Amino acid sequence: MAYAIFWSIFGWTVSRRREWMLALLFCAMSFGAFSVLPPAATGGITILPRTLCAMALLATTLATPAGLTRAWASMVDPRRLGLLTAFMLVAVVISLFMPRLFAGHVTIMGLNSTQPELLQPSTTIYTQIIYLTSSYCVALALSLIGDTGDGRRAIANAIILGTLCAFVTGLLDVGTHGTNLLAPFRTATYRLLIVGEILGSSRIVGLMPEASAYGGLCMGLGTAAYFIGRVIPADRRWGKVARIVPFLALAMAALSTSSAAYLGLAMFFVVASLDWVIRFMRNKEQRDRRALFREFALFSTLLIVVGCIAAINTRIFAPAIDMIDLMVFHKSQSASFIERSNWNSVSLRALADTWWLGVGVGSTRSSSWPVALASGTGILGSLLMGAFLLRFLAASAGKGDDRTSRQILYGAKLSWLVVFIPGAVSSPSVDFGIMSAALFGMAAGIRPTDPSRISNDRRKPLSRRDIRRPLARSGA
Template sequence: MSIEPIGIVAILCGLFCLFLSDSATVIALGVAAVFGSAAAMFVGAANIQPGHVMLGFLLLGVMTRERATREFLHALKFGEPGFWFALLVFYGVLSAYFSPRILSGVTQIVPLGTTIFDDSRSTVPLVPVSSNLTQSVYMVGNLLCYALTVAIASNWRGFNAVLTGLLAYAVANTAFAFLDVATYSTGTQGMLAFIRNAQYVLHTDDQIAGVKRIVGSFTEASSFARSTLGVFAFTGTLWLCGRRPYLTGFVAVTSLILVVMSTSSTGLVGAPVMGLILYLTAIAVGGHKNARRFSTLAIVFIPTIATAAALLIAIDPEVSKTVYNYIDIIALGKSTSDSAVERGSWNMAAIQNVVDTMGVGVGLGTARTSSFALALLANVGIAGTIFYLLFAFGALIRKRGTPGSLTADARLAACNGCFGLLVGDMLVSPVIDQGLFFCMLAGLASALPERSRQHIRTGRPIGVVTI
């Protein structure tokens, strides 16, 4: 095992936060989760990211506090979304070990990790792969992140801390995007080497038609675009609800621009989808007191701006040509590219995996796909997909809180943030691991600080939230 400089920083930060409070640790977790191309330490060939280091400190902090431990366990009990998430992870871990062995050779897979075969992307007979273990570890980490977030956010002060941590992620995501572009333009990419040390294939200097592909703190443009779609949806919803409008409005607009300019087809396709969801959100929250001014602005000006932009593109041939060429390079032209053909073959193989295993799946982390839905079906089968849908329904669809209240607005923003990430996942994700940012958002969407009765026991409020 070796520890990297960013790992030393993460450990020191975790120790410092551990002595402060769980609230401080969860805020640090939000910042650490943005480092998608960083490795805090290496254990063999495995990359341990800074976010997972902070997750360990958060677990330690919660487990040493009786009330937080009770809330952690409550988040996983039957009837809560975490119960179905736990079943998904439990089933997934079992399938990762048993399915490739019991069903060995019954189908051809595009392996996600390394096998006894060469590391080509052609299909091979179903066998265990290295990512059966790594994906199992990541999914256990995601479950812990979700349940710990729910536990921390079970009182008002913790709820505010989780919300602050997610906003910190949004700001950091935007800042690293600007740093990525600035260092590339000035030839100083080495300044970001400390956060680009993971043993992955990094596409940090790629271009399309001479335009820099924005990757921020991630490994490639599609990962950055997927993250930024979530940030756009999360901060855009908070702005519509009138929560910290100057900060959230700036980050939302900037994120939308970055998504479009990232040269990722994921962002270009996902941005209109999330724009529509935010427009529907503006209509839904328009009657609430805090949201009335901002939602009205969105309802009136978004169609106006969109119509004006469409007319400008249609009237001016030069603008029309430029826009068409950009869309053709980023999205339309990719449909016939070698990459698109390869990804299509992954998905066809995944569908065949479902058929050949009669819906059981080939095991968590076994098969590579290019869509989250197919990754679920191919890897954890119909049962695992049902567990995920029950979790998503409980965490993201079920309504909680009084409309117009802070908790309701924050949960709505977290739900939309999850939907933004899901849009990206449906387009490109090869795995069912949705990461710490998604799990923190889902945890905030599920949290119920209204249940807290600590103020009755102590005789004083525990931190009323105002943002």
């Protein structure tokens, strides 16, 4: 039944405009435990909805007379995705050859095991290559879609829809807790940690493999919706939804009881506070400053209300405080921390045993994205990814870019700073994820490959009337 539902939606979306496929991609990010094909029919390889949607989105993006030319220009230009393309080539080559070269001589932590084992070629390598490639496809597709004003507006709409979907799947997990109603959407072959309690509270996993993955998803989408969704005018119904949805997702991230999500929330409040200060200093118009004052007033009111409640009943927040104390400050004493630390140790030893060349994507499990990156792609892959990230964070909008372009570039960089935190302490694989890929693609799409080519659409300011035009054309 679940397969029929997905393929019906996917087939209908493919027949529509590209903006619908973009929206489906962001919604598919919430289905991280669902394989679109029975694993028995794929030899044990799990094909996720987001992987299929990423490939379909890139295919529809390239299906234009100049699509392939623009894609190639974006892939090789170091100002856009050139460094990321070089990283992908290195990662694929290492993954195909290193497991065979060092087979039986290097100890690794397999993705589907809980004990160290000897390095051997396995299907998890090809699975992780597919996931990594799908993330790259998202970055490439969004770098092309985000080259126009309509495309950037469609991206903002898709982020809000994806964030709303993440919130709804969390509610479904809560409402069906203790039942098997969501079992048809949990068909992935890798290890699923969907049952668990901490201090008597059930961990919310949505339709993801584990609570940390769901918490990271909500953190990423909620943060992107907060910083990038503000390009949607707030004076319409959709704009009001765009202002509320980020906080619903962030609330779900907190309820996931993931230590990575808690660190992400802390980082979000730090970045958001700095953003408020920067916006206040930059915006001289009274209308903009009044909007900022309303945000400050709302945030301050919430803090005052929480403080008054805590003063009246000092034990009302005790469960939450105990949860944070256990998951953050005493995390090092938990069995989960000890197990994950062992994963990192084994993976780093494997890196050293391969002469710092790496064991390949998907060969070893870790609990930190930097560790997974280094152990999987070696020193060369790590340097290429580091150079790309520095280029991404240092990117700036040109003088010919409009306010929407500048806000998306600014919001993409701020969002990634928050998205990076959960992955840095919990990601088991080299794949940088669809969310980070989307942010990379949005930033790359702001600047054209040829500096002399700036489309008229890029110069056009954002209109309140046409913010939903991309979806409205399809009958939304």
